Amino acid sequence: MKLYDYKMAPNPRRVRVFLAEKNITDLEVVNVDLGKAETRTPEFKKINPYLSVPVLELDSGEYISESMAICRYFEETHPENPLLGTDPESKARIEMWNRRVELALYLPIAYTFRHGNPFWAKVMKQSAEFAEISSEDVDKQLYMFNKHLDGKQYIASDEFSVADITLLCAIDFAKVIQKRVNSETHPNLAAWHERVSARASAKA
Amino acid sequence: MKLYDYKMAPNPRRVRVFLAEKNITDLEVVNVDLGKAETRTPEFKKINPYLSVPVLELDSGEYISESMAICRYFEETHPENPLLGTDPESKARIEMWNRRVELALYLPIAYTFRHGNPFWAKVMKQSAEFAEISSEDVDKQLYMFNKHLDGKQYIASDEFSVADITLLCAIDFAKVIQKRVNSETHPNLAAWHERVSARASAKA
Numbered sequence: 001m002k003l004y005d006y007k008m009a010p011n012p013r014r015v016r017v018f019l020a021e022k023n024i025t026d027l028e029v030v031n032v033d034l035g036k037a038e039t040r041t042p043e044f045k046k047i048n049p050y051l052s053v054p055v056l057e058l059d060s061g062e063y064i065s066e067s068m069a070i071c072r073y074f075e076e077t078h079p080e081n082p083l084l085g086t087d088p089e090s091k092a093r094i095e096m097w098n099r100r101v102e103l104a105l106y107l108p109i110a111y112t113f114r115h116g117n118p119f120w121a122k123v124m125k126q127s128a129e130f131a132e133i134s135s136e137d138v139d140k141q142l143y144m145f146n147k148h149l150d151g152k153q154y155i156a157s158d159e160f161s162v163a164d165i166t167l168l169c170a171i172d173f174a175k176v177i178q179k180r181v182n183s184e185t186h187p188n189l190a191a192w193h194e195r196v197s198a199r200a201s202a203k204a
Numbered sequence: 205m206k207l208y209d210y211k212m213a214p215n216p217r218r219v220r221v222f223l224a225e226k227n228i229t230d231l232e233v234v235n236v237d238l239g240k241a242e243t244r245t246p247e248f249k250k251i252n253p254y255l256s257v258p259v260l261e262l263d264s265g266e267y268i269s270e271s272m273a274i275c276r277y278f279e280e281t282h283p284e285n286p287l288l289g290t291d292p293e294s295k296a297r298i299e300m301w302n303r304r305v306e307l308a309l310y311l312p313i314a315y316t317f318r319h320g321n322p323f324w325a326k327v328m329k330q331s332a333e334f335a336e337i338s339s340e341d342v343d344k345q346l347y348m349f350n351k352h353l354d355g356k357q358y359i360a361s362d363e364f365s366v367a368d369i370t371l372l373c374a375i376d377f378a379k380v381i382q383k384r385v386n387s388e389t390h391p392n393l394a395a396w397h398e399r400v401s402a403r404a405s406a407k408a
Contacts, residue, residue: 049348049352050304050308056296058293062293062297064296064297064300065300066299066300066303066304068299068303069297069299069300069303070296072292072295072296072299073292073295073296076291076295076296077292087280088276088277088280088281089262089264089266089277091277091280092268092273092274092276092280093266093268093273095270095273095276096268096269096273099270099272099273100254100269100270104254107311115334125337125340127331127333127334127337129331129333129334130319130331130333130334130337133329133331133334136329144253148253
């Protein structure tokens, strides 16, 4: 199996942290440099027509893209240290929180970056107006996630889960749009971030 | 168990089609009228702080929102007629295609509608410029999904899956932004749409 990866982007990091939590180390890693547009070649288009990393190449030759689809594959093949839940309720609760993080926070961070940073003007149509709306959404969501984490160890339950991985990667990614959490502005989120960042997997 | 539902919106329909495919009929259904802003009351905010339907109320009193989290719950409790895959590869492949439909097509349809239709001006900041960009994205994605479906029965594999449910609800939802598929413009997508719309579950 091969993992097509890029160290500087947030989505591949979600998979690397997931793999680190699972102690999965026997993967060939292929670096795809987004800065050099290496996902936009005809060769890469065959690997993923949506031109994104991460992508997992299975031994059958099939390609699996989308971070959560790759995580799902490894949760199934390596059920120890479960990160997607263990019963119908916890699986649903973790999926709910993971999606809330993705849709309500992670996407507005990405939109603020992509619609506001000149780097992306080369490959897509930008809307500065939408970047501004998205930036305001990020602020609202940081407030909501901070409120949710009051008295809680982890985002979806008492156990660390993939929803914490997504939130960790989202919060760290937010640096590119100059948003940071700290103990004065977002005390619960900052304490959670310190707790999750202290795990060995966070270095992945 | 109770399902908080709204007949006119696309996300609740995803869950209703899923339930119909599973032959699950023993649910109390509570209609929440989005047209009358019934998700924006203090009572509903306790059910789902993200103010959306569908929401599943479990017998424990816990609330599960996010369509896919609700589908995941029922896939776990009613594994017959699997819609999320049966082995690591098919689970990953279906999750990949479901997410491609959601992120690449469903979201741009929703953005075109929300940023372009006066109805939404009451509850959010709109960007007509972003509505226009999103509308162009929808056209590109209809082209890509039509191309992908060449020679295929279903979107993720030879079997009907949740990815087909998401695509069905997305395509039908696109009517609100005046986008339709037909046998001249998108022959593979139109044939797939006819095939999937003929299932009894599509009426849900």
